[in-house]
Amino acid sequence: MRRIQAGNALSAFGLGFTVPYLYVYVAQVRDLGATTAGAVLGAFAMAALVALPFTGRIIDRRGPLPVLVGAALLASVGAMSMGLAGDVTTVVLSAAVLGAGTAVMQPALATMIVWASRPSGRTRAFALQFFMQNLGLGLGGLVGGQLVDKSRPGSFTLLFGIEAVMFLVLAGIAVTIRLPRPAPLPGTPAGQTEAKGGLRVLLGHKAMVQLCVLGFVLFFACYGQFESGLAAYGTEAAGIEPATLGTALAANTAVIVLAQFLVLKFVERRKRTRVIGAVGLIWAVAWILAGYAGLGSGSQAMATAAFISTYALFGLGEALLAPTVAPMVADLAPESMVGQYNSAFALVKQLALALGPAIGGPMGASLHGPYIVTFVLFSLGITVLAVRLGRQLTPVQNQPSLGAVSRVVAQHKPADKSAAAV
Structure with a gap:
């Protein structure tokens, strides 16, 4: 559980580095205009909507660990390519890859928390996850704000590079985790745990x-x-x-x-x-x-x-x-x-x-x-x-x-x- 929560905080820290500045980066730093910036934000959201309907079944069949590792690697590729992108097609595709990766992480991490916790401790486990997410996002935004400079595109490349590394660290932490199967909630109706x-x-x-x-x-x-x-x-x-x-x-x-x-x-x-x-x-x-x-x-x-x-x-x-x-x-x-x-x-x-x-x-x-x-x-x-x-x-x-x-x-x-x- 400690490793899961640490990985959760690191991924939130990486997102906090870049998400607040995504619009400014595309529209002003790369000088691609407000329309392209809107398309990038739309691609980020739409990729999540496309990826999530398929995610749950894969998690239940293969387990949350490989899904989390794959999503973290995908998000890392999206973050790095976003930092290097210079044209409309590249930034939109990078945003889609980054959006899909970060969206798939959410149910994978949530399922890992379920598997690694007992029903009696699940309330505190999810409270800690929310706390670590907000702390990571806040610290990431604070540190990122000190590094960005609209006159230096390289400062944004650095931010996206750090974000990519955070996702790689998350994947590295994930592969060291060994998860038990989840304990059913006391009082679960008979047969519910065997549902197809x-x-x-x-x-x-x-x-x-x-x-x-x-x-x-x-x-x-x-x-x-x-x-x-x-x-x-x-x-x-x-x-x-x-x-x-x-x-x-x-x-x-x-x-x-x-x-x-x-x-x-x-x-x-x-x-x-x-x-x-x-x-x-x-x-x-x-x-x-x-x-x-x-x-x-x-x-x-x-x-x-x-x-x-x-x-x-x-x-x-x-x-x-x-x-x-x-x-x-x-x-x-x-x-x-x-x-x-x-x-x-x-x-x-x-x-x-x-x-x-x-x-x-x-x-x-x-x-x-x-x-x-x-x-x-x-x-x-x-x-x-x-x-x-x-x-x-x-x-x-x-x-x-x-x-x-x-x-x-x-x-x-x-x-x-x-x-x-x-």
């Missing part, structure tokens, strides 16, 4: 379908708005300076890093769906604060504080989601389909991240009032969907700590009535 793979099985699993719908709304209403709709709304409606957007993102990351392990005990003692429902309410408050920032009724300082608070509240919600949603996907999956379930959820995430900016960006820039109302309603919808999902889960799936308690009770159960009497 296939889209029909997944679509017939009502709880998983509802979780995917919930996941789409979660990612669409939060991550899909960070650097598009919400940023446009902040600068256009609230008069936020572009530099303040960086401060807001830093506040978001700081809350995640500080709160992640503080909320674990709170999460572990409660039903997962209730925690997710609470996130919907927290995010509704965050959107209301964003709406206040754009009203213009207070001072600019108050608007700025409200806008930064919006990102901070999003961070608190993310810290609560990390130990609930991803482990739930793993606990719902039949043993033979863990990779397919993780890939399906990663695909839903990618769809939300693709549609979020496309819809939220124009709304945030021009339809200020409807934009805020829409996403307040989306946040409240999260709470409603979470409550409905809770009705489809077994008590142990919704609160794994109950399984640990039941095992302890079983171990201390008297053998017969005479023993109990004694």
Whole structure:
């Protein structure tokens, strides 16, 4: 598990080096224009959507390790070729290779965490993964920002080279790992661990379908708005300076890093769906604060504080989601389909991240009032969907700590009535 988490952090560190500067690199440093930069970002996202539907079945048939190694090598090639690219065709193809590689890593790493953890420790394992990802992305962006120089294309080549090396290190760490098969969740219905793979099985699993719908709304209403709709709304409606957007993102990351392990005990003692429902309410408050920032009724300082608070509240919600949603996907999956379930959820995430900016960006820039109302309603919808999902889960799936308690009770159960009497 330590090796998996270290590799996860290194890959996030490499991505943090380049992703924030991809648009600037293509449009300005390579002087290929805004249209090409948009095509590059589109290729990055579309490659993920193309690759993920095939990833889960391969993971379940071959195991997550070879898939992770192959994805890391593919991403390394994409990163290096991106750093050396100088024409439209090369940068678009490089972005597609890089996007496919990094997308396939997500379900492979998630499946490895499932295989390397017991159900009782899965909540903390996924919380640590989320923490390490954010820490890696934040540090990568910070260090990368100190190295880049638009007047020196070589500085960007260096960044992509470092990213390529990070992916090679991830592959090197992965080949040293020996994984056990995953332990089934206590209370898993008989026969569920023997389920055969296939889209029909997944679509017939009502709880998983509802979780995917919930996941789409979660990612669409939060991550899909960070650097598009919400940023446009902040600068256009609230008069936020572009530099303040960086401060807001830093506040978001700081809350995640500080709160992640503080909320674990709170999460572990409660039903997962209730925690997710609470996130919907927290995010509704965050959107209301964003709406206040754009009203213009207070001072600019108050608007700025409200806008930064919006990102901070999003961070608190993310810290609560990390130990609930991803482990739930793993606990719902039949043993033979863990990779397919993780890939399906990663695909839903990618769809939300693709549609979020496309819809939220124009709304945030021009339809200020409807934009805020829409996403307040989306946040409240999260709470409603979470409550409905809770009705489809077994008590142990919704609160794994109950399984640990039941095992302890079983171990201390008297053998017969005479023993109990004694």
